[in-house]
Amino acid sequence: MVPSKFAYHKPTTIKDAIALLTAHGDDSKILSGGHSLVPVLKLRLNDPEHLIDVSGIESMGGIRDNEKSITIGANCTHSEIANNAALKEHAPMIALAASMIGDIQVRNFGTIGGSIAHADPAADWPAVLLAADANVIITSVDGNRTVDVDQFFKGLFMTAVGEEEIITAVSIPKTAFNKNSTYVKFPQPASRFALVGCAAAVANSDGYVTEARVAFSGVSATPFRDGNVEKSLKGNVLNEGSIATATASVADGVSVMSDHFAAENYRKHMAGVYARKALSALS
């Protein structure tokens, strides 16, 4: 399979990349590692006339350990994130999820910015970023704006990124719940995409849950946090009993996906199973 024809641009600054986006609008696409976009182009699900390769923009790379947050450049590969010491310490679910994406080859070149821009509902990033209370930094000719991840994923392959904007970084706050966090997934055996992915982050004080964040990939067309599970856990000791009560009806009121890999009722059931696995690992 070969993509349709396009013109290729490789800017070295964000400013130049945005100028190209402004000039070409919706006839253009941003390319970073290409591990979401190139397969889409090969299937001709999209046929942009201009590809803007941002992989050479240095300011979009690297992981910065700040006082209150960790900033992950949009061009960081899953493998870089999986091996980052600051993330392993302050938000273990982020490093863990990165280590579970695809396979060695995909983790070597796929990037966090590219993956969340693509917004596949079965990707691993949405669940962990929602649980982490992450911010997405989006840049345009008007400068940077910060989008709370709760407002970022808008639906199947849809995000809050505008036509003339680029995702330049993702920021993870250093919080008690992120320090005590994990990610588990039920992968589709060939693609390793999540049939269910569950991220859980729990802060405790004196043994009682002060804040719980539980989010899912793969279950619904829009990744989501389950407020019922989170509320049920708050104020309780995280143990087998409180976990069983909280996860008795995971994804209630959510439109659960159904496909030839997993029917709706099976997927919903497995969401509960994986929520229990994730929370048990933190108890």
Added chain:
Amino acid sequence: MKVPVSITVNGKQYDKMVEPRMLLVYFLREELALTGTHIGCDTSSCGACTVHLDGKALKSCSMLAVQASGKSVTTIEGMANGDNLHPLQEGFHMEHGLQCGFCTPGMIMCAADMLKNNPNPTEEEIRHGLEGNFCRCTGYHNIVKSIQYAANKMQETA
């Protein structure tokens, strides 16, 4: 419109004009006639097209040749040192790690990356590391043994 690319493959620099939409695997196979890198699923699942880009395993069906410009590629043809097989090639030979051989170049290139980061992997780590490479003949038993053979040999000679 064709654009210039400059890609070093197995230590030799190639300067070519290619269409931006040309995938790296086609560049290797059709422009350079390096047909050891195979096209299997063509959907980045099977790993038959695995090569190294700047030392890291890559599915070359999922990258454009222009993305690799200025970088260095190693293919299965670049693994042996003259007549001396790479320990992984020798391992697949000695442990009968292949039947039809279609997946073998990709298996070897993925395993080389795996052993670089983890020179002494457990059987479980090897099996997990191969999750992006499919064999449809034999199952993975002898492939795992081949990689263990290479890991041992590389540790002895290190």
